[in-house]
Amino acid sequence: MLLQKAQITEQQLKTAQVQVDRMASSLEKSRDLSRLIVHVDMDAFYAAVEMRDCPELKDKPMAVGSMSMLFYSFHIFVRAAMPGFIAKKLCPNLVIVPVNFDKYRAVSNEIREIFADYDPHFQPLSLDEAYLDFTDHVEQRQHWPESSRTHQYCSGRLATGRAPSYKNVNELTEEQDLSPVLFEDSLSSSPSLPGSRDVCDAGAKCEVFGTSVEEAVREMRFRIEQKTMLTASAGIAPNMMLAKVCSDKNKPNGQYRLPSTREAVTDFIQTLPVRKVSGIGKVSEKMLNALDITNCSHLGQQMALLSLLFSETSWHHFMGISLGLGSTHIPRKKKHETFKEMNKTEEQMSLCRELCEELAADLKKEDLKLWKYLPER
DNA sequence: GCGGATCAC
DNA sequence: TATGGTGATCCGC
Incomplete structure (x- = not known):
């Protein structure tokens, strides 16, 4: 990517900048600050539940998981996603509570x-x-x-x-x-x-x-x-x-x-490290760092370059982040998820699926996968 | 359409 | 002794 960057001409960068600016102003017009x-x-969900149910753990260094993998820990040297046996070496007193x-x-x-x-x-x-x-x-x-x-x-x-x-x-x-x-x-x-x-x-x-x-x-x-x-x-x-x-x-x-004003949003974004944004992980962070981008204000400044180095969906994503834009409405749950939340067991759900499949067969519309719609009926 | 890479929990 | 399991998205082929 750095090699590619070295081959980019001033002219390419300029035309890219024009495109980026045009896109930024059109996105700006669509900014919606009306939602909360x-x-x-x-x-520390898992660890907190275990500590609640076993108060003796409160005074001890503890983690939740197994010798292979820890999910949560409060300990200073021990972090989530660390194998338990290594954690034990770092902290021999560590109590590992099974999940x-x-x-x-x-x-x-x-x-x-x-x-x-x-x-x-x-x-x-x-x-x-x-x-x-x-x-x-x-x-x-x-x-x-x-x-x-x-x-x-x-x-x-x-x-x-x-x-x-x-x-x-x-x-x-x-x-x-x-x-x-x-x-x-x-x-x-x-x-x-x-x-x-x-x-x-x-x-x-x-x-x-x-x-x-x-x-x-x-x-x-x-x-x-x-x-x-x-x-x-x-x-x-x-x-x-x-x-x-x-x-x-x-x-x-x-x-x-974060107040619902453009100013508050842009101020907030300026100092935000890119890694804090959901969707930018270890690899993306490294790539951006290599381009001297560590926080979101750099992201905005380098957008023309990014548009030349990354795929369209990638730099559009970066663009949204650098302007503090994001999804303003929460996707509606699918029907079968709603059904699950009604505390139906897997057995009940598979029974329903069977019934629906029979029904669908009767109707000769098997491909409709009717079970998805059952909760409403 | 599929597998690999990335990301999230 | 020993480094997870699952699902989603994107991308290139």
Whole structure:
């Protein structure tokens, strides 16, 4: 690529620059700042779940995974995607907790129920993160009475139940009795806001949330923490690309809002390292670094060059990033995904498929794959 | 259309 | 002892 670069003439660069500028201004016209996109991400999900269910782990260096592969770790020398046996050499005291996907899935279903209250069409990316469109919720929320924005501290959880032991962590429905203070400021996010009340509903402690997006997102994170005893971080921005970057900004247990103005977006992009953008991985980063591009302002400055060196889809992608553009509407879930979220088991789903295939055969329309549409019927 | 590379979790 | 499993997209052939 550097050889190719050396052969590019001034003239080529100039004509490329004209094309790039024309494209940039046409993209600029299509910029949509009207949406409120939120990216939510649970903090160190697997490790946090295991620590919640086994508080003795809290004081020990721990990781989740196996001797072959670690998924999450809090340890300073030990990182996710590191083989466990190497981690053990670096940190002999490391406790490696085996993964328990069924449990993470169960917790995931709990948080998704909350997501659905803010955006029924939210898009899960994995068990612990999702994109939500808060635009409609925030608009409706303006007319909501305070009572609809009031949520209780789930103190009952702390008072009842018995101490979990390491052996019963598989019993998902069991009440836990220990508070999971995984992060210093975990439970002190906002003890008494102006207007918040100490009591409601038979003396239970409550918190009242405002009508802004920030307050709505804070409320959602509060509800997640009360329901699961786990914390989440969130990013609020006018599109998905930016929201994802923002959710990382105040992690753990925090949120960051990028205001919906062109100026705020372009300022934000200037100092953003290219590697932070979803879709730019190890290899792309290296290639860009070789062209002296490390952050997104360089990306914009070198766009003419990039348009000559990379494929069309690649440099169009870079172009979008350098202007702070991204998807402003979250793709609707496919019908069969909605069905899965209704907690249907695989057996139930395959039974439905069979039934549909029979039906389709009857109709002589086998190729329609009707099972996809079954949830509605 | 398919396999390899890249990327994400 | 030992370095994952899966799905998506893009690209070149």
